[in-house]
Amino acid sequence: MLIFGKQAVKEALEGGKVERVIIADGLNDKTTRDIERLAKKKNVGYETVPRIYLDRALKTTKHQGIAAELPSLGYSDIDAAFDLAKSRGEDPFFILLDQVTDPHNYGAIIRSAEALGAHAVITEERRTASLSPIVVKSSAGAVNYIPLVQVKNLPRFIDDIKAKQFWVYGSSDKATQSPENFDYSGSVALVIGSEGDGMRRLVEQKCDEVVKIDLSGNVNSLNASVAAGILINDIMRKRSKN
Numbered sequence: 001m002l003i004f005g006k007q008a009v010k011e012a013l014e015g016g017k018v019e020r021v022i023i024a025d026g027l028n029d030k031t032t033r034d035i036e037r038l039a040k041k042k043n044v045g046y047e048t049v050p051r052i053y054l055d056r057a058l059k060t061t062k063h064q065g066i067a068a069e070l071p072s073l074g075y076s077d078i079d080a081a082f083d084l085a086k087s088r089g090e091d092p093f094f095i096l097l098d099q100v101t102d103p104h105n106y107g108a109i110i111r112s113a114e115a116l117g118a119h120a121v122i123t124e125e126r127r128t129a130s131l132s133p134i135v136v137k138s139s140a141g142a143v144n145y146i147p148l149v150q151v152k153n154l155p156r157f158i159d160d161i162k163a164k165q166f167w168v169y170g171s172s173d174k175a176t177q178s179p180e181n182f183d184y185s186g187s188v189a190l191v192i193g194s195e196g197d198g199m200r201r202l203v204e205q206k207c208d209e210v211v212k213i214d215l216s217g218n219v220n221s222l223n224a225s226v227a228a229g230i231l232i233n234d235i236m237r238k239r240s241k242n
Helices: 006-014 030-041 051-058 078-087 103-116 133-138 154-162 201-206 224-240
Strands: 002-004 020-024 045-049 066-069 093-097 120-124 148-151 167-171 188-192 209-211
Touching: 002 006, 002 051, 002 133, 006 030, 006 066, 006 133, 020 030, 020 051, 030 045, 045 051, 051 066, 078 120, 078 148, 093 103, 093 154, 093 224, 103 120, 103 133, 103 224, 120 154, 148 154, 154 167, 154 188, 154 201, 167 201, 167 224, 188 224
Parallel strands: 020 045, 093 120, 093 188, 120 148, 167 188, 167 209
Antiparallel strands: 002 066, 020 066
């Protein structure tokens, strides 16, 4: 897999996931020099190529002149998520995505989840964005630091974790409860629905509580990744007080 963008490549290098770095001719800014030094430190080969080579290979001109070759990205086992929580001495906190198909949203949610301290981002095998260079770039490299888990059936997975004493919260603009009404202690999962339709009815029925972000402007809904970032931050803030 080829990923692109300075931050995504730098994060992948730091995470030890890069096989080769490719840099467009003529780049000589500080970030590029830092990437070259990091590649040498990690014993990763790098080469310079005409910029048009990257345009054609990546099928975009928005690569900032830098790309990296990675092994094919794969999903983690759910045990990796529990192990991460245990290593931090924390109760598990998982982000469940119900048919989020936009790779930019998927990547942005991964970025927020990792940055704010969640232990996994979990998707269903069907009707969801796949791991791709766009997801990696949108995550700013966060894909290297948080378990990404894929399950066959999300409603069944919710049943499984509820049997392990998880409390499951869903996000919906039709809900009446505010995120402030709960303390989010213990093992928690947050469900974010699709960009257009929100959570499927069966998934929503599996949730213990459904919450709504209070809005005060003229716009009455938020992008899935923005909503996820706000709710993850709210939950982490409440959990830190327990």
